[in-house]
Amino acid sequence: MGGTQMNRLYIVGIGPGKRSGMTMEADEALRRADVIVGYSKYVELVRPYYPDKRFHDTGMTRERERCAEALRLAREGETVALVCSGDSVVYGMAGLIYELAGEAPGVELQVIPGVTAALSGGAILGAPLGHDFAVISLSDLLTPWETIEKRLRCAAAGDLCMSLYNPGSHRRTDYLQRACDILLETLPPETVCGMAREIGRAGENWQVTTLGRLRDTPVDMFTTVYIGNSMTRVISGKMVTPRGYRLD
Amino acid sequence: MGGTQMNRLYIVGIGPGKRSGMTMEADEALRRADVIVGYSKYVELVRPYYPDKRFHDTGMTRERERCAEALRLAREGETVALVCSGDSVVYGMAGLIYELAGEAPGVELQVIPGVTAALSGGAILGAPLGHDFAVISLSDLLTPWETIEKRLRCAAAGDLCMSLYNPGSHRRTDYLQRACDILLETLPPETVCGMAREIGRAGENWQVTTLGRLRDTPVDMFTTVYIGNSMTRVISGKMVTPRGYRLD
Numbered sequence: 001m002g003g004t005q006m007n008r009l010y011i012v013g014i015g016p017g018k019r020s021g022m023t024m025e026a027d028e029a030l031r032r033a034d035v036i037v038g039y040s041k042y043v044e045l046v047r048p049y050y051p052d053k054r055f056h057d058t059g060m061t062r063e064r065e066r067c068a069e070a071l072r073l074a075r076e077g078e079t080v081a082l083v084c085s086g087d088s089v090v091y092g093m094a095g096l097i098y099e100l101a102g103e104a105p106g107v108e109l110q111v112i113p114g115v116t117a118a119l120s121g122g123a124i125l126g127a128p129l130g131h132d133f134a135v136i137s138l139s140d141l142l143t144p145w146e147t148i149e150k151r152l153r154c155a156a157a158g159d160l161c162m163s164l165y166n167p168g169s170h171r172r173t174d175y176l177q178r179a180c181d182i183l184l185e186t187l188p189p190e191t192v193c194g195m196a197r198e199i200g201r202a203g204e205n206w207q208v209t210t211l212g213r214l215r216d217t218p219v220d221m222f223t224t225v226y227i228g229n230s231m232t233r234v235i236s237g238k239m240v241t242p243r244g245y246r247l248d
Numbered sequence: 249m250g251g252t253q254m255n256r257l258y259i260v261g262i263g264p265g266k267r268s269g270m271t272m273e274a275d276e277a278l279r280r281a282d283v284i285v286g287y288s289k290y291v292e293l294v295r296p297y298y299p300d301k302r303f304h305d306t307g308m309t310r311e312r313e314r315c316a317e318a319l320r321l322a323r324e325g326e327t328v329a330l331v332c333s334g335d336s337v338v339y340g341m342a343g344l345i346y347e348l349a350g351e352a353p354g355v356e357l358q359v360i361p362g363v364t365a366a367l368s369g370g371a372i373l374g375a376p377l378g379h380d381f382a383v384i385s386l387s388d389l390l391t392p393w394e395t396i397e398k399r400l401r402c403a404a405a406g407d408l409c410m411s412l413y414n415p416g417s418h419r420r421t422d423y424l425q426r427a428c429d430i431l432l433e434t435l436p437p438e439t440v441c442g443m444a445r446e447i448g449r450a451g452e453n454w455q456v457t458t459l460g461r462l463r464d465t466p467v468d469m470f471t472t473v474y475i476g477n478s479m480t481r482v483i484s485g486k487m488v489t490p491r492g493y494r495l496d
Contacts, residue, residue: 013367020276025268032488042415064493087363089370091491095378098488099495111371113363115271115335119261122337123359130343132399134382134408142492143379147407151380154406158399160382240346243339243389245312247347 007107008032009074010081011097013088013114018202021120026112033081033097037070042083045201061141067096068182068244075105087116091137091165116165121196121224126238128226129161130193139166149182155227156186161241162227168219176225180215183227187211192228194239195219208239256354257322258329259345261336261362263450265293269368274360281329283317290331293449309389315344322355330384335364339385339413366411369444369472371452374486376442376474377409385422387414397430403475404434409489410475416467424473428463431475440476442487443467455486 010029015021021159030036030050036043040057047055056073058066070082070093084092094111122129134155138148149184155162167176183191197220198205210219211227219225232241256279263269278284278298284291288305295303302478304321305312331402332340339350342359370377382403386396403410415424431439437460444454445468457465459475467473 015271018273020273021271021361023269023271024275025266027272028268057432064479064495087367087370089367089375089377090381091366091373094371095382095488095490096377096493098375098483098486099490099493101484111271111375113367113371115363116367119337119361119364122335123342123361125341127343127346127359129337129383130340132382132384133338134380134403134406135377136380138406151406151408154402154408155382157405158382158402159395160399160402194375232462235346236349238346240343241348242343244345245344247312 007074010110011088011094012081012112014083015115016120018200021200025030036081038083042085087114117224122201124196125194126240128239130241135160135163137165152182156183156224159229161229164225167222167225192232195228197223255322258358259336259342260360262331263363264368266448269448282326284329286331310396335362338364362382366473369447372444373442376487378489381409383411385413400430404431407477409477412473415473417469440480442474445471
């Protein structure tokens, strides 16, 4: 196949996991696709809703192979949807696809955004990111830890709310503790913080806490962490950062 | 009405504007609502799709009145959806609703997230927020300009990508220029930048540029601006921040 036909690769953010958290255009792209490609965990989330599709799933850290496979299939004439958890750009595959796409002329790329964990977890916790914020991943798989430390220090110095992705894993058991210790150089231990886990999936849960207590809370790779700014408060048990409207 | 019934107020992020950019759960909340409340511009975006609903629209800077009205209607026994552009938390109404909700016991709040402009505009531009990033509003209506300056300096010092909301308006014609001058203290003028305008609406357009040129580009309140980090590149005309996967 291939040739003069303009083939299409959708890079699709599927949101937090439940089908209703997906946008209508994400659903439309998956319905148009011949083949759905993705990390096996995300492929399993969508598979029940698109029973007539072909699926190619790959293991967790095989991002380059997954993207190359999606491009190869599109180049061969398939309409392909590459699924990403949350958004397709934020820690997603869109950037890598652009980097690799030179290898696949004639494939039209369409990036479809999705609700990233900072937002889907935020909605469960209350309104933690109601003002300026930073999103920082604690994974040092692709980023030097020194860069992560610098970004945490800068975000704290700027009084930015934060959403921390990948706060821990089997291997990285003390990363959130190390991050909290850096933030505690600048921020008071009573800073309002929160955690959301398994957002939009079975076992979803959330917790509002303080920076001092967050330091000693175990987390895993399914947890998203929120650090409040100096205005963040607990209201009716929820984590709320006011935008600053006058209430009087 | 009122009394023992548990009434519901949905605070709904409707995404960038086109219906397909809305999540399925946002659509479901609007279909369940008796009344849809919001800023007139956003109410007009959804009105054609929910013809059997009642609508309450309010002017732009009347956020407190809008939220109080939504809570009043819910307390009276209506199922209410309060619509926010993009996400319901990020510069949205969820925080203000929590602040005011003490006035309306018996109203169950449900925050429904949406695709905020940083993500919907990012998908048009390529993959600008492919790594750690900050979202900062340049509006000083509710935030002192000194705080905005500090946050810009800190985000630049942290080599964070940025998405800047509210970069200009009729009144604030030089705010993006002032922001760029602050960023240029730290970042080189050739830093890759981008703009997305009227995302998901008629007249949608985008542009990739540099920080030096961005400084002298006119923008309005329908524009979202992107500042790259030290790794951001232009690939096939798109703005791409690699996550750092090895390509060899």
